[in-house]
Amino acid sequence: MVSTISRQVENLQGIGEAFGLAWQLVLTGDAALVEIVALSLQVSLTATALACLIGLPLGAIVATLRFRGREAVLILMNALMGLPPVVIGLLVYLYLSRSGPLGFLGLLYTPAAMILAQTILITPIVAALSRQVIEDLHVEYDEQFRSLCLSRGQTMRALIWDARYSLLTVGLAGFGRAVAEVGAVMIVGGNIDHLTRVMTTAIALETSKGDLPLALALGIILLVLALGVNAAVQSVRLTATRQAYV
Amino acid sequence: MSDLADRTVLRGRDIPAVARPARAPVLPLTLRGVTLQLAGQTILDGLDLDLGTRGCTVIMGPNGTGKSLLLKLLHGLILPTSGQIRWGALSPAEVTARQSLVFQKPMLLRRSVAANLDFVLQARGKDRGRRDALLDHVGLRHKSDQPARQLSGGEAQRLAMARALATDPDVLLMDEPTASLDPASTLAIETIMAEARDSGIRVILVTHDVGQARRMADDVVFLHRGRITEHREAPGFFARPDTEAARDFLQGNLVL
Ligand SMILES: Nc1ncnc2c1ncn2[C@@H]1O[C@H](COP(=O)(O)OP(=O)(O)OP(=O)(O)O)[C@@H](O)[C@H]1O
Ligand SMILES: [Mg+2]
Numbered sequence: 001m002v003s004t005i006s007r008q009v010e011n012l013q014g015i016g017e018a019f020g021l022a023w024q025l026v027l028t029g030d031a032a033l034v035e036i037v038a039l040s041l042q043v044s045l046t047a048t049a050l051a052c053l054i055g056l057p058l059g060a061i062v063a064t065l066r067f068r069g070r071e072a073v074l075i076l077m078n079a080l081m082g083l084p085p086v087v088i089g090l091l092v093y094l095y096l097s098r099s100g101p102l103g104f105l106g107l108l109y110t111p112a113a114m115i116l117a118q119t120i121l122i123t124p125i126v127a128a129l130s131r132q133v134i135e136d137l138h139v140e141y142d143e144q145f146r147s148l149c150l151s152r153g154q155t156m157r158a159l160i161w162d163a164r165y166s167l168l169t170v171g172l173a174g175f176g177r178a179v180a181e182v183g184a185v186m187i188v189g190g191n192i193d194h195l196t197r198v199m200t201t202a203i204a205l206e207t208s209k210g211d212l213p214l215a216l217a218l219g220i221i222l223l224v225l226a227l228g229v230n231a232a233v234q235s236v237r238l239t240a241t242r243q244a245y246v
Numbered sequence: 247m248s249d250l251a252d253r254t255v256l257r258g259r260d261i262p263a264v265a266r267p268a269r270a271p272v273l274p275l276t277l278r279g280v281t282l283q284l285a286g287q288t289i290l291d292g293l294d295l296d297l298g299t300r301g302c303t304v305i306m307g308p309n310g311t312g313k314s315l316l317l318k319l320l321h322g323l324i325l326p327t328s329g330q331i332r333w334g335a336l337s338p339a340e341v342t343a344r345q346s347l348v349f350q351k352p353m354l355l356r357r358s359v360a361a362n363l364d365f366v367l368q369a370r371g372k373d374r375g376r377r378d379a380l381l382d383h384v385g386l387r388h389k390s391d392q393p394a395r396q397l398s399g400g401e402a403q404r405l406a407m408a409r410a411l412a413t414d415p416d417v418l419l420m421d422e423p424t425a426s427l428d429p430a431s432t433l434a435i436e437t438i439m440a441e442a443r444d445s446g447i448r449v450i451l452v453t454h455d456v457g458q459a460r461r462m463a464d465d466v467v468f469l470h471r472g473r474i475t476e477h478r479e480a481p482g483f484f485a486r487p488d489t490e491a492a493r494d495f496l497q498g499n500l501v502l
Pocket of ligand 2 (some may be wrong): 313314315350421
């Protein structure tokens, strides 16, 4: 792998030239680049939104309600958090492939399939992390809320709202994981040009093809995005601390 | 009723605007053989207690003797291991709903001062227009927009009191509301408590502050090692406590 890359770099007369071209692509807003980035964001933001829509209430329910089988749900949530993305990709592929149970939907190799895979990938993360966040808060608020005779729904909504900063960072963590993931979207999306090519799969492909400038340009954007997510998490934490909301 | 009116006149104060004007008569409270065991330990041991329907009862006793847990029992937050707590014929859920408990460590929501009250008013189906009056009542109107968690200890206690009053309680249970407060904040809290009492709210106050107990109490319950060792009218208790423990406590001696 390393030797292939170095050979390709020689072909381009040095890594410096590749970087130069990459920056040019980024700065001029190259059409192919923009298309790939836009699809990436669209897929991962949608997946994050869906994961929050499912994972947040799920986390809140497990955090606040005592029911039979709760321990099992907790273990399952934590186990699902560690699922390897390729395995999720494979499972989604099997379901969506023509002979699979959901084959009739014709979703394989569409952005929808990638959204599905990423949603499955990060929902357990969002659920498990929000469960932790909300449960900690619940322990703190429980007596006061029982004293105020709040209903379960009121309690849950209040907990979610009061944990809003922490939950925002949970969402950001989910997005970071989704947008950086390669294996699952490669399998279910197929990395089809103009259709399902996202940043990570494009980087993998362009690197192996030898188009280092495009791969590097995407790499730069992905890196900036990752750093941006991190910075956002930090600033959310800072704001929350400053306002004494954590 | 005339007793209440007299007291209001005597103190030269009108019934506060935030209190409910007409309230149902408060029910007498009865404890019979109330025992509480936690983690295998008997914390409260066979309490018998009859509390009247008006005024302020002060509960005193050394640290760790079970005063906070007694308030939670009265409030219906925890159930006794054995024995009975009756508040008229009210069900436990009704008991909690008709009382407010200000905890020893008040828990404020991670929102603004005003939003803390909005939340309770809305959750309990009360008129949200009362929020500013409540804030005025506890002198926190000018802090409306500040995050509640940034309030000083005294301000936080006053917000907790405003929240407690927001639900129109028949009974106000207060757990050391002025511990670690300066004299001015203490006076502010005592004034709010006195106004609540004068408006007909039954006040039950846990305090270590003997001066405060003298100022507030109509009757005193003295708890010692999980038992009620005295329950008497305030003047008699302060003049001549029956038990040595209470006597030592009042004189500021170490009570073990
Ligand atoms: N959940 C619990 N499990 C076991 N023991 C408990 C629990 N809560 C309180 N206790 C114990 O019960 C005893 C009484 O506690 P409580 O808080 O009622 O004391 P207190 O009279 O309010 O004391 P203080 O004056 O310090 O506030 C203490 O010894 C405490 O350690
Ligand atoms: Mg206590």
